[in-house]
Amino acid sequence: MDIEKISSQLGWLPGPLTRIIEKRMKKIPAVKKMIDAENAKTMHALEHSLKPYKDKYERHAALPSAGISRDKILADIQQMHDLESNTWKDGYVSGGIYHGDNEHIEFLNKVYALQSQSNPLHSDLFPSATKFEAEIVSMVATMHGKGRTPDNAEVVGTVTSGGTESILCAMKTYRDYYREEHGITAPEMIVPVTAHAAFDKASQYFGIKQIKIKVGPDFTVDVNEVRRHVNGNTICIVGSAPSFPHGTFDNIKELSDIALKHGVGFHTDCCLGGFVVPFAEKLGYPVPVVDFRLPGVTSMSVDTHKYGYAAKGTSVVLYRSAELRHYQYYATTEWPGGLYNSPTLAGSRPGALSAACWAAMLSMGEEGYLRSVKAILETADKIREGVKAIPEIKILGNPVWIFAFASDTLNIYEVLDQMSKKRWNLNGLHKPACFHIALTLRHTQPGVAERFIQDLKDSVAYVKAHPGNKDGLAPIYGLASSLPFRGMVSDILKRYLDAVYKV
Numbered sequence: 065m066d067i068e069k070i071s072s073q074l075g076w077l078p079g080p081l082t083r084i085i086e087k088r089m090k091k092i093p094a095v096k097k098m099i100d101a102e103n104a105k106t107m108h109a110l111e112h113s114l115k116p117y118k119d120k121y122e123r124h125a126a127l128p129s130a131g132i133s134r135d136k137i138l139a140d141i142q143q144m145h146d147l148e149s150n151t152w153k154d155g156y157v158s159g160g161i162y163h164g165d166n167e168h169i170e171f172l173n174k175v176y177a178l179q180s181q182s183n184p185l186h187s188d189l190f191p192s193a194t195k196f197e198a199e200i201v202s203m204v205a206t207m208h209g210k211g212r213t214p215d216n217a218e219v220v221g222t223v224t225s226g227g228t229e230s231i232l233c234a235m236k237t238y239r240d241y242y243r244e245e246h247g248i249t250a251p252e253m254i255v256p257v258t259a260h261a262a263f264d265k266a267s268q269y270f271g272i273k274q275i276k277i278k279v280g281p282d283f284t285v286d287v288n289e290v291r292r293h294v295n296g297n298t299i300c301i302v303g304s305a306p307s308f309p310h311g312t313f314d315n316i317k318e319l320s321d322i323a324l325k326h327g328v329g330f331h332t333d334c335c336l337g338g339f340v341v342p343f344a345e346k347l348g349y350p351v352p353v354v355d356f357r358l359p360g361v362t363s364m365s366v367d368t369h370k371y372g373y374a375a376k377g378t379s380v381v382l383y384r385s386a387e388l389r390h391y392q393y394y395a396t397t398e399w400p401g402g403l404y405n406s407p408t409l410a411g412s413r414p415g416a417l418s419a420a421c422w423a424a425m426l427s428m429g430e431e432g433y434l435r436s437v438k439a440i441l442e443t444a445d446k447i448r449e450g451v452k453a454i455p456e457i458k459i460l461g462n463p464v465w466i467f468a469f470a471s472d473t474l475n476i477y478e479v480l481d482q483m484s485k486k487r488w489n490l491n492g493l494h495k496p497a498c499f500h501i502a503l504t505l506r507h508t509q510p511g512v513a514e515r516f517i518q519d520l521k522d523s524v525a526y527v528k529a530h531p532g533n534k535d536g537l538a539p540i541y542g543l544a545s546s547l548p549f550r551g552m553v554s555d556i557l558k559r560y561l562d563a564v565y566k567v
């Protein structure tokens with residue numbers, strides 16, 4: 065008996081029951097042995113792919129006794145950089161690197177080098193950092209309705225380290241606001257199943273109960289189900305614009321109206337869309353309004369380090385009012401270290417990243433973003449058209465520039481394996497089984513969209529001719545998404561992180 069067989073026999077049981085069975089079964093020595101063997105097999109495969117430099121470069125488990133020359137260190141880093149950049153430079157990667165032109169990167173690097181010692185925590189030492197951050201927030205707020213709201217909302221925010229931190233900050237803010245102002249001590253947030261995992265993280269970190277709402281056949285959240293679940297403990301409702309998995313837009317207008325009606329917060333997760341939607345709208349594309357112009361939207365997350373083309377490590381969280389933002393802040397008056405405050409989760413922060421973000425936004429300007437969004441949306445049209453000629457592949461929902469591909473007739477993970485063999489680095493997703501590509505400026509290079517479609521056609525043809533190929537990751541994807549033992553899958557994910565930190 066193996067895990068796969070047990071899995072297929074238990075697949076019909078409800079989740080809580082399988083969790084109990086899983087716990088009990090793990091205590092049986094023979095089962096534990098089998099699970100350990102399965103884990104070891106998976107970990108071996110993962111470690112191998114995680115540590116390609118294991119034997120290529122000297123490993124440092126402890127400090128070298130004497131410092132290594134800077135030239136040698138730079139040479140090694142340069143070599144690793146060169147090895148790692150080919151795939152994304154040529155446009156084979158979903159998301160990940162959003163701009164990637166050499167000139168743009170070199171410009172950001174220069175800005176970083178000038179500001180590498182800056183720390184916004186020390187605003188007295190680095191007033192430039194506070195200038196950069198205030199202006200980043202204001203520019204992003206203006207893109208998202210500041211000055212154009214029905215209630216003349218002030219729309220304020222802070223710079224964070226990424227989409228996850230923006231979301232964590234917003235959810236903590238709602239928890240604290242509704243506890244202080246409305247006495248809610250058992251807070252609940254209503255979240256589409258397709259919303260980013262950061263909301264689940266916020267639920268775990270901050271003790272907010274998460275009410276997950278299913279999506280309909282169009283892969284947007286079921287608005288009626290959301291309405292049905294609002295109660296006296298609700299602190300906020302969430303919608304994605306668009307969602308990470310399928311690139312579809314939840315109905316932000318209706319969802320935020322529900323929030324407004326019930327006096328609860330509404331968060332638009334615009335981490336992916338924040339620097340696309342406003343410009344797509346200006347270009348005349350039929351994109352929905354998802355920002356503060358809707359009276360019910362009380363916060364947004366907008367990632368500058370994605371389609372804003374900043375270096376990795378910045379995002380913006382916005383609030384409708386300064387009053388709400390106060391609940392994000394941390395301040396202490398009693399610490400022997402002195403009076404202390406900080407706006408986000410971190411204490412010290414890399415001012416250089418804010419400088420590079422500010423510089424990226426200024427150098428792009430509206431014109432630059434309009435140009436890049438136009439190029440991405442035109443590439444999206446090519447992909448959409450190209451896929452129409454592959455009857456075995458369907459696009460889930462009605463996405464704009466992030467496409468999830470599924471199939472009714474083929475094992476989509478086997479198609480993904482074939483794409484990987486052709487150098488594509490795409491994201492395998494589940495529930496339902498599919499894989500996706502988030503189009504970026506890298507894919508707007510000549511010939512990339514055509515290459516994608518041709519490779520997809522060839523991959524489909526291969527899988528049709530050779531179904532059931534066990535070579536690639538398809539069996540692992542399949543098992544990981546169908547295994548009823550979710551504790552075991554979660555365990556493997558944590559072991560993966562252990563492997564990351566192995567020297």
Ligand SMILES: Cc1ncc(COP(=O)(O)O)c(C=O)c1O
Binds near residue numbers: 225228262308334367
């Ligand atoms: C819709 C959405 N929200 C939030 C996030 C989290 O962003 P980050 O990875 O910057 O923390 C992502 C990341 O891809 C995303 O796509």
